[in-house]
Amino acid sequence: MINTTEGFSSMMLHLQTGFDEKGAPQYKDKSYTRIAPTATQDDVYAVGEALASLSSYQLHHIQLQNREDLTRA
Numbered sequence: 001m002i003n004t005t006e007g008f009s010s011m012m013l014h015l016q017t018g019f020d021e022k023g024a025p026q027y028k029d030k031s032y033t034r035i036a037p038t039a040t041q042d043d044v045y046a047v048g049e050a051l052a053s054l055s056s057y058q059l060h061h062i063q064l065q066n067r068e069d070l071t072r073a
Helices: 041-053
Strands: 002-006 009-019 025-035 058-065 068-072
Touching: 009 041, 025 041, 025 058, 041 058
Parallel strands: none
Antiparallel strands: 002 068, 009 025, 009 058
């Protein structure tokens, strides 16, 4: 039997850095690891917005990747 426990998550800020010569938007990603599994999506989004506000780039979206740790019982 396999046991599953929630592990730490990671958050990625997808920031628009400008436009290329054809006018298409360009993006840069900034990752933050070890997000507590107890953090709510609202909390993660609020922190992501706060961190993005420190950048000169515009926030496009936030991606949250949850992790599960598997162990054999």
